[in-house]
Amino acid sequence: MSDFDVVIAHRGNDPSGLWFTVQSIDIEMAKSGFSYQYFIVVNGQEKLGAEITVLQRVLDHPHVAKIGWMHLSKDPLAPPVARQMAIDKGSAPLIALFDSHVLVTDGFFKRAKFDHMQYDIDILHSATKFFHGDCTNYHYTFTLENNFWGHAHDVLDNEFKAYQIGAGGHGGIVVKRSSWEEVGGYWDGFVGYGGEEMYMDLKMALLDKKVWLDPQLIHYHYAGDRGYNRHYTEDYFVNMMAVAHIIGGEKYLDKVMKSFGDPRQFTIRFTEGVTLYDLYQRAYTVSKDRKEWLDGKRKRTLDEQLAKFKELGVPH
Numbered sequence: 001m002s003d004f005d006v007v008i009a010h011r012g013n014d015p016s017g018l019w020f021t022v023q024s025i026d027i028e029m030a031k032s033g034f035s036y037q038y039f040i041v042v043n044g045q046e047k048l049g050a051e052i053t054v055l056q057r058v059l060d061h062p063h064v065a066k067i068g069w070m071h072l073s074k075d076p077l078a079p080p081v082a083r084q085m086a087i088d089k090g091s092a093p094l095i096a097l098f099d100s101h102v103l104v105t106d107g108f109f110k111r112a113k114f115d116h117m118q119y120d121i122d123i124l125h126s127a128t129k130f131f132h133g134d135c136t137n138y139h140y141t142f143t144l145e146n147n148f149w150g151h152a153h154d155v156l157d158n159e160f161k162a163y164q165i166g167a168g169g170h171g172g173i174v175v176k177r178s179s180w181e182e183v184g185g186y187w188d189g190f191v192g193y194g195g196e197e198m199y200m201d202l203k204m205a206l207l208d209k210k211v212w213l214d215p216q217l218i219h220y221h222y223a224g225d226r227g228y229n230r231h232y233t234e235d236y237f238v239n240m241m242a243v244a245h246i247i248g249g250e251k252y253l254d255k256v257m258k259s260f261g262d263p264r265q266f267t268i269r270f271t272e273g274v275t276l277y278d279l280y281q282r283a284y285t286v287s288k289d290r291k292e293w294l295d296g297k298r299k300r301t302l303d304e305q306l307a308k309f310k311e312l313g314v315p316h
Helices: 016-034 050-059 079-087 108-118 179-180 194-208 234-262 278-297 302-312
Strands: 004-011 036-043 066-072 094-099 102-104 122-131 142-143 149-152 172-178 211-221
Touching: 004 016, 004 079, 004 142, 016 036, 016 094, 016 102, 036 079, 036 094, 036 142, 066 079, 079 094, 094 102, 094 108, 102 179, 108 122, 108 172, 108 211, 122 194, 149 194, 172 179, 194 211, 194 234, 194 302, 234 278, 234 302
Parallel strands: 004 036, 004 094, 036 066, 122 211
Antiparallel strands: 094 172, 102 211, 122 172, 142 149
């Protein structure tokens, strides 16, 4: 069994992103001495070209790493759906999940392994940089009543010590497989972009799992166009309202829907004839079963969880 399963979901953007993600991981894994396998999903393109070359080079270099499993499809998949497909095929005790347009920094895997051994961590976030010399992005400060998400905090009292958080970005995370499986992984109801970060991190907390971030565990994240629609599409609004419903119930679903209806905050790319209420109904319907599933397992309500974060001094 490998030390790490490395999961990458690559969707229809510049294939160079997949190349430099794999290369940076290989470089850091070689330094660490850990064993690992790739579990990769390439999706959302009518014709697969340079991505296949990248994957073939990995297959041709067994001294670097092996591909434990890969899935190639022209059908677009939501990132969490693609990631879960890959996760299900692995078995390593630690799962490292990455976007396909990141660079991991020096000592990434050694530090991630140390943190998981040193602290009571179920899911470990890396900090995010977009440009060299720019600020570092850490945990999220929640904006739950607006879009059921958050914005990244970029100032810490101690930038050298790992700490517990409410939620953070999923561009580069390292998770205990046992914990991931205990909480049921990602939800398969996502379509398109958005929602999985708050869904997974808050679900972890509601099920008494620990979410941490290490400020010295850093990845660089591509800041440009991804080649597909993300914010403020119909799928985005449905995903965010669905997660609000699953995690916070109808109270938060209604608050998020009302905030989306404020034209000063958002511009929705509606299909002709589709209204915000239609998206609300869609979100409620698609998330109803998952909400009932979580309600049967959760330790507390979202408001109770937020109060517990405050009591424990967990930034959120």
